[in-house]
Amino acid sequence: MSMTGQPQTDRPDPSVIAAQNDAFRKLACLGVPTAQSIQGRMHVTRSIMNAGDGFMAEAVKATGMFETFEPENDPEGWHDFGAVEVRGETVFWKLDLYEADSDFRYGAEAPDNPATTMRVLTIMLARDW
Secondary structure, three states: OOOOOOOOOOOOOHHHHHHHHHHHHHHHHHOOOOOOOOEEEEEEOHHHHOOOOOHHHHHHHHHHHOOOOOOOOOOOOOOOEEEEEEOOEEEEEEEEEEEOOOOOOOEOOOOOOOOOEEEEEEEEEHHHO
């Protein structure tokens, strides 16, 4: 128990992580500036790149605009996964959070701290999963 009588938890606040993940996704996909510095990278799979005729741009834009988070697709409340439809194809996107200085070898110890967390957004065709 903490001094306030509330149970102590080492778990980060999911709403903080969700807000940071949403901000990064909107920055990476739509160019929407964020209020704080959030480190990250976006990757699209070869199948998305090879789909041609502007498909990749549509998939990236749809990923950035996704807002349909439900307990079924977001059980932790982190806003780190989604599925969108683009031209009849299901496109998955996934955000993974790593220690910023670990060369993507270790998960983020404090995923709610943008100074020590590197986000990696991957966009892929569902059939490639």
